[in-house]
Amino acid sequence: MRKIGTGIVAIAATTVLLAGCSGGSTPTESGDAGGGSGSALVVWTDANRAPAIQAAAEAFTAETGTEIELVEKNFEDIRNDFINQVPTGEGPDITVGAHDFLGAFVAAGVVDTVDLGAAADQIEQVALDAFTYDGQVYGFPYALETIALVQNTDLVGETAPATWDEMVASAQAAGAERSLVINTAGQTGDAYTMYGFQTSFGAPVFVQDESGSYTSEVGMGGAGGEAFATWLGAHGEAGSGEISTTIDYDTNNELFAAGTAAYTVQGPWAIEALTAEGVNVKVSPIPSAGGETAAPFVGVQGFYVSSESNNALLAQEFLTTYLATDDAQRALYEADPRLPAWKSVAEEVASDPIIAGFLASAANGVPQPSIPEMGSVWDLWNAAQVQIIKGADPVGTWNTMVTDVQAAIG
Amino acid sequence: MSVPQGTVSESAPPPQTPLSAAGAEPHGRRWNGLGWGFLVKLLLMAVVNAFGLMGIFSAVQAESWVIATAAAVLLIAADVVYFTKRALPLKYLLPGLGFLLVFQVFIFGYTAYIAFTNYGAGHVGSQEQAVEAALIQGERRLDDSPTYPLAVVERAGEYGFAIVDDGEIKAGSAEQPLETVGDAAGSGVPTEVPGWNVVPRGTFLGDTTLQNTVVELRVPVSDDPNDGSIRTRDGSSGAVYLSTLTWDAEAQTITDTATGTVYEATDRGTFQAADGSSLATGWVVNVGFDNFLTLFTDPALLEPLGLVTLWTFVWAALSVIVPFAMGLLFALIFNDPRVKGRKILRTLFILPYAFPAFMSALLFRGMFNAEFGVINEFFFGGANIDWLGDPWLARFAVLFVNVWLTYPYYFLVCTGALQALPADTLEAASIDGAGRVRQMRSIILPLVLVATAPLLISSFAFSFNNFTVIYMFNSGGPAIPGAPYALGATDILISAIYDISGVSGGAADYGLASALSILVFIVVGLISALAFRQTRKLEEYQ
Numbered sequence: 001m002r003k004i005g006t007g008i009v010a011i012a013a014t015t016v017l018l019a020g021c022s023g024g025s026t027p028t029e030s031g032d033a034g035g036g037s038g039s040a041l042v043v044w045t046d047a048n049r050a051p052a053i054q055a056a057a058e059a060f061t062a063e064t065g066t067e068i069e070l071v072e073k074n075f076e077d078i079r080n081d082f083i084n085q086v087p088t089g090e091g092p093d094i095t096v097g098a099h100d101f102l103g104a105f106v107a108a109g110v111v112d113t114v115d116l117g118a119a120a121d122q123i124e125q126v127a128l129d130a131f132t133y134d135g136q137v138y139g140f141p142y143a144l145e146t147i148a149l150v151q152n153t154d155l156v157g158e159t160a161p162a163t164w165d166e167m168v169a170s171a172q173a174a175g176a177e178r179s180l181v182i183n184t185a186g187q188t189g190d191a192y193t194m195y196g197f198q199t200s201f202g203a204p205v206f207v208q209d210e211s212g213s214y215t216s217e218v219g220m221g222g223a224g225g226e227a228f229a230t231w232l233g234a235h236g237e238a239g240s241g242e243i244s245t246t247i248d249y250d251t252n253n254e255l256f257a258a259g260t261a262a263y264t265v266q267g268p269w270a271i272e273a274l275t276a277e278g279v280n281v282k283v284s285p286i287p288s289a290g291g292e293t294a295a296p297f298v299g300v301q302g303f304y305v306s307s308e309s310n311n312a313l314l315a316q317e318f319l320t321t322y323l324a325t326d327d328a329q330r331a332l333y334e335a336d337p338r339l340p341a342w343k344s345v346a347e348e349v350a351s352d353p354i355i356a357g358f359l360a361s362a363a364n365g366v367p368q369p370s371i372p373e374m375g376s377v378w379d380l381w382n383a384a385q386v387q388i389i390k391g392a393d394p395v396g397t398w399n400t401m402v403t404d405v406q407a408a409i410g
Numbered sequence: 411m412s413v414p415q416g417t418v419s420e421s422a423p424p425p426q427t428p429l430s431a432a433g434a435e436p437h438g439r440r441w442n443g444l445g446w447g448f449l450v451k452l453l454l455m456a457v458v459n460a461f462g463l464m465g466i467f468s469a470v471q472a473e474s475w476v477i478a479t480a481a482a483v484l485l486i487a488a489d490v491v492y493f494t495k496r497a498l499p500l501k502y503l504l505p506g507l508g509f510l511l512v513f514q515v516f517i518f519g520y521t522a523y524i525a526f527t528n529y530g531a532g533h534v535g536s537q538e539q540a541v542e543a544a545l546i547q548g549e550r551r552l553d554d555s556p557t558y559p560l561a562v563v564e565r566a567g568e569y570g571f572a573i574v575d576d577g578e579i580k581a582g583s584a585e586q587p588l589e590t591v592g593d594a595a596g597s598g599v600p601t602e603v604p605g606w607n608v609v610p611r612g613t614f615l616g617d618t619t620l621q622n623t624v625v626e627l628r629v630p631v632s633d634d635p636n637d638g639s640i641r642t643r644d645g646s647s648g649a650v651y652l653s654t655l656t657w658d659a660e661a662q663t664i665t666d667t668a669t670g671t672v673y674e675a676t677d678r679g680t681f682q683a684a685d686g687s688s689l690a691t692g693w694v695v696n697v698g699f700d701n702f703l704t705l706f707t708d709p710a711l712l713e714p715l716g717l718v719t720l721w722t723f724v725w726a727a728l729s730v731i732v733p734f735a736m737g738l739l740f741a742l743i744f745n746d747p748r749v750k751g752r753k754i755l756r757t758l759f760i761l762p763y764a765f766p767a768f769m770s771a772l773l774f775r776g777m778f779n780a781e782f783g784v785i786n787e788f789f790f791g792g793a794n795i796d797w798l799g800d801p802w803l804a805r806f807a808v809l810f811v812n813v814w815l816t817y818p819y820y821f822l823v824c825t826g827a828l829q830a831l832p833a834d835t836l837e838a839a840s841i842d843g844a845g846r847v848r849q850m851r852s853i854i855l856p857l858v859l860v861a862t863a864p865l866l867i868s869s870f871a872f873s874f875n876n877f878t879v880i881y882m883f884n885s886g887g888p889a890i891p892g893a894p895y896a897l898g899a900t901d902i903l904i905s906a907i908y909d910i911s912g913v914s915g916g917a918a919d920y921g922l923a924s925a926l927s928i929l930v931f932i933v934v935g936l937i938s939a940l941a942f943r944q945t946r947k948l949e950e951y952q
Binding site: 064065066080083086087089104107109110112113114115118134135136186187188189244251308313314316317320372375376378379380382383384386387390392397401408 | 892
């Protein structure tokens, strides 16, 4: 008898399951006859931005009757998942992403062009450029991000140093335990954070053509790159020791927050951690180490449309009509404070001195390359910087790295 | 509660057929008629069939023919096995075999399939998708084109666009270039188009097929194709676009009409021009043994991978031997009845094992930090020892972490094995005059090994692929100078595969990573098989 009992329970359970499945597969009636349909737009987002997109999505659903299904993902996973799932037809219609995904997306053939129409005039040019690949716009940019010099005003006052040497001198005069902390991601290396100093020696990672697009010609070789490598070695662990591979993101922020370090180079995402213990900060452009303007990477975040979307019209309309409004852009900013690419919102928030400082730094910046070749550069570039900081022969290590990069990108 | 009056059931139980009777069939064959059991089986099989058919239908809808075929074969096999009177062993084995096929064989087969393709950055879809991508990338909006209010119109089953331009309504279809059909009432979207029926937006937005028709519709501006054509992105406005790339399916070429360059489809999955330049998007093709050859011939990859392979073997071997030796030593000590408070101490020993490896590795990473870590501060008097940056120190550190994580396991296992040792054998040995060392060598160790050898082998296989500790502790760093894919001194093969598959960077190469996975599988499989054959010899001691 007990066997029969379990059998019946099992059957009952599976029946319920099956009923659930079949119930789920019947399309739910939604919308009105005049509007859209039961077809839903699938939008990938990360947890931070979900609430803001939700607000725009509700307005869209109310007006068109089209449901928007938000799928929350880890931001780090979006690049690969989008590339791998769109060709199989399982991908989303729209995803949030960084502009440096663009080259890989184009090479994989997973993104569609976007016609921003009138909205283009409302968006900062640098953001549009970042989402432009080979003369075509492939997304809807909405936020910029860059790193800047953050100083502890309790230690070194309000004066923003213009050069590296000034900065170190002022920190030493103030008696700070460490002049600055700069993240090297531990032993991994963080060429992204160092890039402002590198460009001040005139050694860009890739040469830009006259229109500002990156070519696949490596610009890190030659005198500029060697000068930067020498400088890095001189300030590394074997030199004066300001730059050390014992600093990773968390250590960096803790040391600064505790008042141990007078300066750091960080992005807006770290401000909360940097001021967690109540130090007062001022944000300003990165000081020059090599005489030229220190130009950090500017990253742009935005929305991409899948090339395999079955709702291309709806997806484009959602971006260019519903997200391209002051209210939607303000909601995005409030949900996840990044420098807005939407001009009117950018003007609104520029009154905040911290935001203004990051904007000033971004004005010096250069877009982070989005060409697919960049994917082969990071690892070698990071590793070479770590080796130089740890005391390897700067010029030799650097030139080997440049040769390796050239070989890797073919 | 009162006990119910009356007797036990009057009906006698049915007479049992004596099992000793010669020629009696096994119970599985003695089925006659439709008992309860059969009904339950019927219902269960109905459920299995329902699920199976659902799977087959969805696989067919998704056009996954391999999965559909496999599901159909499995379902037919299940029905045959459970409704035949024969095949009794299979009735027990089939569920397990099914899982083996789905979760082991299929995964391995799929990995093998990927290993022979160039699936990775720039090669993810079919050729059709690559062509589509090229056409998307080659179609540009004319710089001087205004944005026109646009309506989708229809005439005798043919769809077209109607736009408002300078107060005039112009309409046309794919075959019929734009022509003026009337005057616009306002500057908005045309609502009445003479000669055409306006299709309401809701109609084509709600119908995926129709929506795709609208997306793909191009209405030429004039008879000259170089003037471009009207295209809509949102269904309510249009602009003039001009496509510069044309696809010739016969010749398998894409031609750039602006420059005259002809891109030919190559067997490497790219569209390549005569001057060596190629279009951005490629597609997945079979490349034969190229990925395997790359592993052994590409000098940039060969040396780092060789180092990684050597270190993997050292790491796996030491990750088994050292913790086992430590565990056995502690087990021997704490098995001695003279030790006080053995239970509490044994419990304390389990702590590292009970701690999640993820967390431990991350904590140790901080503790080994050269400048701020407690290890340098407490144990080395504040010396600046670069635990994480020096290749050999990093290897030592990560081994130390893994030993700390795994020796309690062996402590547990060996304690169990020691407590199961036959006391009379040891007594006999000591009467015969065997000392401690002799007893250890000739009796304790062999008997403990009989119990633990299979565990040691599985532990070797596990350590060989212990991604967690390596990745969490130091991400495989410090980097080997000049190695591609961020291969590092503490990388083992599995974390090298992770780096090569480009999950974190932008340059993914799934084909290469799959080829490497297969080699790792073969190595681990061979070592395990050989080791299991060796352990049979140990059992002679019993």
